[in-house]
Amino acid sequence: MKDYDIVIVGAGCSGLSLAFRLINSAYSVCLIENKSVTNRIRKTWSYWDTYKHPFKHLDKYTNNKLSIHNNNSTSILDCSEHNYCSIDSDDFDKHVLTKIDECTNVEIMFDTEIKEIITTDNTYDIKFNKGSINAKYIFDSRPDRRVIEMRQIFKGLFVRFGKQINNFNAQLMDFTKKSEFHFFYCLPMGDDMYLFESTYYTSMKKDKNKMTDEVHEYIKQRYGNEYSVVREEYGEIPLTTNVKINNKNSKYINIGIPSGATRASTGYTFLNIQKQTDEYIKKLNGDTYTEYSDTFRSRVLRKMDNVLLQIIKDHPMVSKNILYRMFKCNDSKRVIRFLSDKPTLLDILLIVWNMPKLIFIKYAIKSFTTRSI
Ligand SMILES: Cc1cc2nc3c(=O)[nH]c(=O)nc-3n(C[C@H](O)[C@H](O)[C@H](O)COP(=O)(O)OP(=O)(O)OC[C@H]3O[C@@H](n4cnc5c(N)ncnc54)[C@H](O)[C@@H]3O)c2cc1C
16 A cells, blocks of 8 residues: 555645645645546636736736626726636646646546545545555545535636627626526637626526527627637536535645635635645645634635525525625725635625615524524
């Protein structure tokens, strides 16, 4: 049985982000991934540039202005200080896997399904379909098996137009009149390519084909029929405030989505994974670190997100107005700090203050007696 200092389960965004930072370190590292290297889901990770991370050079496109539309009203989010950036996960995979290939201390095993992890004294025995290995630390990014009630479900089309598109408006949210919490998301992606996405926050199943039709209809109404689809993207992001908080003394550490890297009210995860990973590198180095999901700020944000998700679930139409008002009534920098998990206490207070108070207070009180989402 081979011994490693660190075993990382899952070679997705969080597993590879951690492995990348451990390249050429003193640790022996093994990454275990159950899918094959040729069967990776391509994703576009967008985020506001509010935190330094080692993959910045992979940004495909950046926007300095986003618009939000609701009931024929428009609000502009000024992103000139913190650009809205997008990374193609294919570029990320290529970059990290090449670096792993070139180094001697990190190994990666694809097509390897974990069967069992047994704790023995101070180490872990990891049993999988092809054998077993030993590790001092485990970082586990496998998805949560619990049933998560609310999801962000989206279907996107990357398109190229047969004509020049002038003054394309990058839209964070174009709320529709549907009786559900639904909006279109539209971004220029560089190389004359544009992403159009139909997005729901819902506890229901959604028909992918219908969502594709919605996107086509949206594009045709605004830009005509002259376009071709380059590729498609589908995603379901669990939206929950019930996260796995790691024990500070444990060497079995959950990372990525199940450990609270996903912001429950927005689905944004990529940048939080980068912050979380940097903290665990400090932990491995024996430095003072913070448990990403266990800070005062993250607990306050989870409470607030729980209230927002309950309102979205029960009153999808009202919640579109609430979200729209957040953009309309607050300074852009404050909103970006809030959406990027970096709000000050004053930001949080002002954002709550600018919300319709009656419904927010009602659901805040209710949240003490109901199970959180
Ligand atoms: C299409 C899409 C678009 C997104 N866009 C954005 C965005 O714009 N901005 C943003 O911030 N976030 C976005 N997200 C959310 C989030 O950033 C990603 O889901 C991110 O990939 C999460 O990283 P992770 O490591 O937690 O999970 P994953 O990347 O899913 O990694 C988990 C890995 O574990 C592997 N695994 C599972 N079970 C086992 C097992 N038993 N043994 C071994 N390996 C196993 C899986 O195959 C997978 O590779 C998006 C998500 C999707 C799906």
